[in-house]
Amino acid sequence: MDDAPAPRPRRGRPGYDQETVLRRAVELFNRQGYDATSIGDIAQELGLTKSAIYHHVASKEELLGxxxxEALEGLTRAVATAAEDRQASAAQRLRATVEESVRxxxxxxxxxxxxxxxxxxSAVELAALERRRQIDEALAVLVQEAVAEGALRDDVxxxxxxxxxxxxxxxxxxxxRPGGPLxxxxxxATVSALAFEGLRRP
Amino acid sequence: MDDAPAPRPRRGRPGYDQETVLRRAVELFNRQGYDATSIGDIAQELGLTKSAIYHHVASKEELLGxxxxEALEGLTRAVATAAEDRQASAAQRLRATVEESVRxxxxxxxxxxxxxxxxxxSAVELAALERRRQIDEALAVLVQEAVAEGALRDDVxxxxxxxxxxxxxxxxxxxxRPGGPLxxxxxxATVSALAFEGLRRP
Known part of the structure; x- marks a missing residue:
């Protein structure tokens, strides 16, 4: 698994690399909504002028993309890795995919x-939704295989x-929120245990 | 259970009652975000002028509230009803609450x-979050009772x-989306069966 995002080439003013600009922009998008956030808001968040921010990024859509x-690559890799492991049963691969998705x-x-x-x-959002749809489809196929294999209940x-x-x-x-005791x-492990074995005391 | 929202007193122009104005406003809030929606947008959605919409509502916050x-009353009632049923075990009451919450x-x-x-x-949103917190607390107590009773697994x-x-x-x-075959x-029933019994074939 891949805990840290791949390093990006540094560029721009001392104190800010592309990675930092991206982190802070994403925080702002999540806090106040992407559509409600302007390049000017991102510049302000970083203490830069609006023209200085264009030294780092061409548009806010570039940051969104x-x-x-980043999110889609991790999830796509989790699904692809599970699909390739032909030594494991479909149920085992499904369980591994659930756990890797949580991580x-x-x-x-x-x-x-x-x-x-x-x-x-926008086009960027539609392309992301299409990639999500493909991931969901691969997950649905994996569930179907696990049911067909006889490992999962077949009444749903x-x-x-x-x-x-x-x-x-x-x-x-x-x-x-990572960083706490959990x-x-x-x-x-908890999500997959509850999903596969249920809440009822065995 | 309560499938239909309680009727509200009709007021305003022919063709629009308070209920219809509320429905259409909530659709718009969900589609484009509450903060990004103005009273003018709601008026336009209904084919009314901005001054005509004030015949129906005092502010967009009134519609949000x-x-x-509506959402909180249903959920609060589901939790309160379960809490009162002292004939049933905590696990049965938890299961009934999960099912009623889905409905x-x-x-x-x-x-x-x-x-x-x-x-x-805003104050309206903070009050709603506080009521959600109380519902979540009551649900957590119910789960705790079901675990203490020995009906649910105690490793989580x-x-x-x-x-x-x-x-x-x-x-x-x-x-x-209601109205389909499900x-x-x-x-x-499916949500509670999977949650309590798990995915694994028994």
Whole structure:
């Protein structure tokens, strides 16, 4: 797994690299909404003038695109890795994917939060929604395989299982904050234990 | 349970009652964000002039408050009803509350969606967040009772169970749309079966 985003080439004024500008912009997008945030707001957040910010980025859409790529790359890799592991059963691969999705959400929380709020208001957002749709489709296929294999209950349609399972994972952005006593690994193990084994005492 | 919102007194021009104005305003809030929606936008949505809309409502905050009340009243009643039923075990009451919360979410989907997006930007929003906090607290107590009773697994802290359980319920607003083949009752039964019994084939 990949806890830290890949380093980006430094450019611009001392004290700010592209990575920092991106982090702070994404925080601002999540706090006040992407559409309500202007390049001027981002400049102000960083203590830069509006013309200085254009030294770092061409547009706020470039920042949105970079954040959505960050979130989507992690999730796409989690699904692809699971699909390739043909030694494991579909149920084991599904469980590994759920756990890896939780870890990616924790490691890239602001970017994943932004991704989950995208509605398709621009070409960049529509492209991100299309990539999310492909991820959801791959997850639904994995659930279907696990049901067909006989490991999962067959009284609930696989696409409904998939929506509820990854709805639970996505709901973590509403309250989980890394750095507390609940580590991403412990959270991942709890989410998958409850999803697969249920709340009832065995 | 309470499928239809209580009728509100009719007032205003023929063709629009308070209820219709509220419905359409909430749709608009959910579509473009509450903060980004003006009274002028709501008037335009209804084909009214800005001065005519003030015949129906005093402010957009009044509409927000009415929608949040609608969502909160249903959820508060679901939790209170479960708490009162002292014939049932805590686990049975928890399960009934999960199912009733799903039905309320389905019956009041636009209002609950709006509630779940509130961030606390005004007195009305802060009051709604405080009522949500009280509901979450009552739910956490119910989970705690069910764990103490021995019916639920005790290897996961009750507050984490509560967050994951109602995180799953809340995530339904992202994709569930009533009127399709999946009825609110069937959805409620599926959510509670998966949560309590898990995905694994018994």
């Amino acid at each position: 970079a954040a959505l790529d 990616i959400l924790a490691a890239h929380l602001p970017a994943v939060t932004l991704l989950l709020r995208v509605r398709g208001n 349609p696989p696409d409904l299982i998939s929506r509820l399972l990854f709805g639970t994972v996505n709901s973590l952005v509403e309250w989980y 580590t991403p690994d412990a959270l991942a | 009415a929608a949040l009340d 309320i979410l389905a019956a009041h989907l636009p209002a609950v969606t709006l509630l779940l997006r509130v961030r606390g930007n 802290p009750p507050d984490l169970i509560s967050r994951l359980l109602f995180g799953t319920v809340n995530s339904l607003v992202e994709w569930y 009825t609110p009752d069937a959805l409620a």
